[in-house]
Amino acid sequence: MLEDIAHASPIELMEHLHADLDAHFTRLAAYRQSLEPAAPVFALEHGLSPDDRELLTKAVGDAHRLGLMPTASRDWWLPFVVHAAEVGYVYDGVEYWPIYASMTPHWSDSDYERDRVRNWFVKFSRQYGGAIPQGAWARTFRKIAWPITHAVLPRYLQVQLARMLSDYRTSWPSLLDDPAALGTRLHAWSRYYSDRLEKFCQNTEIVGRLGVALLITDEHADSPLIESTALARIVDSLNSERQSRRWLLEARRSASSIRTHNFRPPEGQDDRARPRPPRPAVTDPQLQLREDAGGAWRAFAILPDLRPLQHAMPQLYEALRNSRAIVTGARQEIPTSGLLYATPPIELTRWPAPPQPFLQLRRASDEVNLLLAEQCRITQGPWWVFRQKPGAPAGEVKGKFVRPGASYFILGDQALSPPRLDWCVKVDIALEGMSAYVMSVPATLSEADSTALVEAGISVVSDVRVRPVGVVAGRWDGDGVAEWLSGEPVLIAIHAEHSPKKLGLRINGDPYFLDWPEGESELFLSLGELPAGTHEIVVSVDSNGENSKTEGSLLAIIRDPDVHNETGLAGEGIRLRSFPAQPSLPELWDGRALLEIDGPSDAGAELALTLRDSSGAQLAIHHQNLRVPVTSSDWQSIVARLREQPQIARHYDAADTAELAVSKAGVGFATLRCERGFQGLRWVVSTRHRDNGYIARLIDRTDGDPVEVVFYPVERPLDGQPQPADQEFSGPPRGGLLVASNEQDQAAQIIPPDANQLIGTGNATPSIPTTQKSLVECTRLMKGHQLWKSAQLPAHPFGVRERRRVLDAITGALVGLLTPGKWASFEGQIATQAAADVDLDRAQALVGESPAHRVAAEAIANHLWEWDTRALLIEGFSEAAGALISSSGMPNKLKGARFLLQLASSPSELLEWETAERNVYLRAVMTDPVLVRAARFAVLGTVEEVAGGVG
Numbered sequence: 001m002l003e004d005i006a007h008a009s010p011i012e013l014m015e016h017l018h019a020d021l022d023a024h025f026t027r028l029a030a031y032r033q034s035l036e037p038a039a040p041v042f043a044l045e046h047g048l049s050p051d052d053r054e055l056l057t058k059a060v061g062d063a064h065r066l067g068l069m070p071t072a073s074r075d076w077w078l079p080f081v082v083h084a085a086e087v088g089y090v091y092d093g094v095e096y097w098p099i100y101a102s103m104t105p106h107w108s109d110s111d112y113e114r115d116r117v118r119n120w121f122v123k124f125s126r127q128y129g130g131a132i133p134q135g136a137w138a139r140t141f142r143k144i145a146w147p148i149t150h151a152v153l154p155r156y157l158q159v160q161l162a163r164m165l166s167d168y169r170t171s172w173p174s175l176l177d178d179p180a181a182l183g184t185r186l187h188a189w190s191r192y193y194s195d196r197l198e199k200f201c202q203n204t205e206i207v208g209r210l211g212v213a214l215l216i217t218d219e220h221a222d223s224p225l226i227e228s229t230a231l232a233r234i235v236d237s238l239n240s241e242r243q244s245r246r247w248l249l250e251a252r253r254s255a256s257s258i259r260t261h262n263f264r265p266p267e268g269q270d271d272r273a274r275p276r277p278p279r280p281a282v283t284d285p286q287l288q289l290r291e292d293a294g295g296a297w298r299a300f301a302i303l304p305d306l307r308p309l310q311h312a313m314p315q316l317y318e319a320l321r322n323s324r325a326i327v328t329g330a331r332q333e334i335p336t337s338g339l340l341y342a343t344p345p346i347e348l349t350r351w352p353a354p355p356q357p358f359l360q361l362r363r364a365s366d367e368v369n370l371l372l373a374e375q376c377r378i379t380q381g382p383w384w385v386f387r388q389k390p391g392a393p394a395g396e397v398k399g400k401f402v403r404p405g406a407s408y409f410i411l412g413d414q415a416l417s418p419p420r421l422d423w424c425v426k427v428d429i430a431l432e433g434m435s436a437y438v439m440s441v442p443a444t445l446s447e448a449d450s451t452a453l454v455e456a457g458i459s460v461v462s463d464v465r466v467r468p469v470g471v472v473a474g475r476w477d478g479d480g481v482a483e484w485l486s487g488e489p490v491l492i493a494i495h496a497e498h499s500p501k502k503l504g505l506r507i508n509g510d511p512y513f514l515d516w517p518e519g520e521s522e523l524f525l526s527l528g529e530l531p532a533g534t535h536e537i538v539v540s541v542d543s544n545g546e547n548s549k550t551e552g553s554l555l556a557i558i559r560d561p562d563v564h565n566e567t568g569l570a571g572e573g574i575r576l577r578s579f580p581a582q583p584s585l586p587e588l589w590d591g592r593a594l595l596e597i598d599g600p601s602d603a604g605a606e607l608a609l610t611l612r613d614s615s616g617a618q619l620a621i622h623h624q625n626l627r628v629p630v631t632s633s634d635w636q637s638i639v640a641r642l643r644e645q646p647q648i649a650r651h652y653d654a655a656d657t658a659e660l661a662v663s664k665a666g667v668g669f670a671t672l673r674c675e676r677g678f679q680g681l682r683w684v685v686s687t688r689h690r691d692n693g694y695i696a697r698l699i700d701r702t703d704g705d706p707v708e709v710v711f712y713p714v715e716r717p718l719d720g721q722p723q724p725a726d727q728e729f730s731g732p733p734r735g736g737l738l739v740a741s742n743e744q745d746q747a748a749q750i751i752p753p754d755a756n757q758l759i760g761t762g763n764a765t766p767s768i769p770t771t772q773k774s775l776v777e778c779t780r781l782m783k784g785h786q787l788w789k790s791a792q793l794p795a796h797p798f799g800v801r802e803r804r805r806v807l808d809a810i811t812g813a814l815v816g817l818l819t820p821g822k823w824a825s826f827e828g829q830i831a832t833q834a835a836a837d838v839d840l841d842r843a844q845a846l847v848g849e850s851p852a853h854r855v856a857a858e859a860i861a862n863h864l865w866e867w868d869t870r871a872l873l874i875e876g877f878s879e880a881a882g883a884l885i886s887s888s889g890m891p892n893k894l895k896g897a898r899f900l901l902q903l904a905s906s907p908s909e910l911l912e913w914e915t916a917e918r919n920v921y922l923r924a925v926m927t928d929p930v931l932v933r934a935a936r937f938a939v940l941g942t943v944e945e946v947a948g949g950v951g
Helices: 010-034 050-065 069-075 078-090 096-102 111-128 136-140 145-149 155-167 179-190 195-200 204-216 228-239 242-257 315-322 366-375 447-455 585-590 632-643 646-654 755-761 775-790 797-818 822-830 840-846 851-866 870-880 882-887 893-905 907-912 915-927 930-940
Strands: 286-291 297-302 325-327 346-348 359-361 384-389 392-396 407-413 424-427 434-440 464-469 481-485 491-496 502-507 510-515 522-526 533-542 549-559 575-579 594-598 603-612 618-628 657-664 668-675 681-687 694-700 708-713 721-723 736-741 746-751
Touching: 010 050, 010 069, 010 078, 010 111, 050 069, 050 078, 078 096, 078 111, 078 145, 096 145, 111 145, 136 145, 136 195, 155 179, 155 195, 155 204, 155 228, 155 242, 179 195, 179 204, 204 228, 204 242, 228 242, 286 384, 315 366, 359 366, 464 481, 464 533, 464 549, 491 533, 575 668, 585 632, 585 657, 585 668, 594 618, 594 632, 603 646, 618 632, 618 646, 618 657, 632 646, 632 797, 646 681, 681 736, 681 746, 694 736, 694 746, 736 775, 746 775, 746 797, 775 797, 775 907, 775 915, 797 822, 797 893, 797 907, 797 930, 822 840, 822 930, 840 851, 840 930, 851 870, 851 882, 851 930, 870 882, 870 893, 870 930, 882 893, 882 930, 893 907, 893 915, 893 930, 907 915, 915 930
Parallel strands: 481 549
Antiparallel strands: 286 297, 286 392, 297 346, 325 359, 384 392, 384 407, 407 434, 424 434, 464 491, 491 522, 502 510, 502 533, 533 549, 575 594, 603 618, 603 657, 657 668, 681 694, 708 721, 708 736, 736 746
16 A cells, blocks of 8 residues: 555655545444444554555654654554553553663653553544443553554464453353353453453453454455455464464354344234343252251252353452441351352251341452442242152242142241141251241142141142253253253253143243144153243143143243363362452462362372463472372461472562463362463562562552652561652662552562571560551451551561561560560560460460459360360350450451451451451450450460461
């Protein structure tokens, strides 16, 4: 296009480039606006050939070199937009501006120049309907988000996207006509691949359009969503690598073979406006009744795997990943991330009847908890029906129906009168305020029996049965609930006792009508491949041709395949769980992430830890043996030893990912991949070779507000000292905490001490001055503890030790503030002692002098050796100190025990409590300090892995 003017002057070339690009983008914008819905334009869709792109790059460089920018940036700005998008296309996912500088001769990096690049894209968006960056990542990186978004799909993400489309090729075919829904689903799946892909997919509308274009466009047809030359560049790049070429081919083959095989409602018979009761969802709990050894029945809930909620509600993921959950009616809380894994059944001591929310997350917003309550709920009453099967728990029948000849339980409020039936007999149920009855339904029901059941809201199904056939369903409860994976055909058999004339079928309320094969009692029907979710299938038959209907029903649950489960599945020999789920590399390294590994009892296994850089190249690998199962407490010891491995420590700061693999020959394996992730602010710590200290350099990718840097020395860990943000920081002999922050991001980094100088100067206890005892002062100390605890650790092991000393000092200062007098003096004495050297007899004596105090202290002392897990510590302490807790006015004994132990071991954990609730318990502590002394004694007397924060 431009070869004829290749030798024109720089000004002429810029004018010509701008005019041609303006005409091209104007036509493209008009076409995209005509689509329904309208589609955005990307700067990479410029349509230039490789030679033209080379000429444009030269023109941009000449404009900077010859001082033409004042005029060019105002009048001929489109070449600069295209150039910046081209840089975004080759962006490596680490730092954008250094690449921009290397590809833009004579460009000088500054905030002014970065703002100018962003302003060009804003102008492009307004004038040509250009794409606008969306998502949390775009809000944080307000400048580089524009050129990266307009690069459509940067090369460093192409292989990952192709793999994701291939992995989930059975799950997205039904979404090809809805790019927005596909984009939402792709964003949810991206969490299983990489942090960078997840951030890219936050712009769900754009990634959905790109996915559709990649999947259903070939060389013989142009895509209405992505310009042909831009799309061809992406496809050619994917085809140039063998593995990504195979993934793209597999995904496209699925798209071409599966488009519209799902049922559609007959023309003119769509009654979606008619209100319908909510259908059970894939994320609803399964309720069961189980008989105990004493003959009483107990209620249990099998909690759902809530990962499917990521698809429609990605905002729930972080709350699920980082929050504990409360089950209404259960004493037991669900640990952090517990709802993202299979969990054992939870016993209910009180029935969680609607409208109470079944599940709630601690410290989550009202909006998030409202969404969770809508997506995870139990069926409505007044009666709940359970099918009794020999040798198995009684499972809930969500359709609330019974079949003749079968045995059932019904459960309801104790104020309700049961159905008046001779075969309905009351049984013992360990549920507060509820009654249970067993019903042995006769093979033949009288009209009076049927009427009594219907009046109680329980239906009878006798003539029609619906069941899954063909491909074995993933789950079939025998009473109306079956489960398939996306991509599997849903095949059902409909059985009628008497050969009917007509068949009526409703799928999610949409009606269909079929003639029944004459003389047949069973009809086999294919419903095709239904999209992920829950589908209600209701069958009605007309047995005599006079519209006398008999109904049967089936709930079909369609799940996405778990193609990226690295932790091992139920039934495999090795399983690995992490808390939080999918931890980052710093969380793994710092010990903030806890791992549990299940396997054959007391079996040997191998653990392999591999560190890789941003390109995937291996930096270091370490192998070691371990015994399974591994508890979270065991893991804390393991990760501490991993940090001390020289080859791992040497390469940690340069590592971008860590891969953990646990394997046992002949048993199985499980893996976990942890990324450092894209961090807006990040400290890089390195050795100061001249005099053996440490220096820290700040990498700022936020493109945001000015950064403030504060250093907290180990000697006075809560007294911040401002530091310049644009200079390397040289660590003092004892090290400390370095914090960089702006309105968008924060990076806290432990600076290790100089080991040589530390040996010469000896240890010094960190000084934590406190003021008057108050809620404000207690909260200040908790936040200081949180700042140090959440900071990233360096590779040097001395940094771990110094942080531990600071955390212990802050905890001791808070305890001393709340327990003045002898115990405060005792805290000062033990501040420099090892845990094994603490005088526990002295601690027991200082708990209190009254008889009640001495009884509690003795009960604690007698059971310290038993409390070797966090759960046992909390439960045991609640019993030993229960009288003191109750007399203090704390509203809940078990919660009070948890509160006290957290305060006495890791007080920053209390910041996870709701402020009002935390202050209620804190006021009780401030007026009754014996509670803190008792909890501190329990903490000092248990092993560090248990006492170091009860979670």
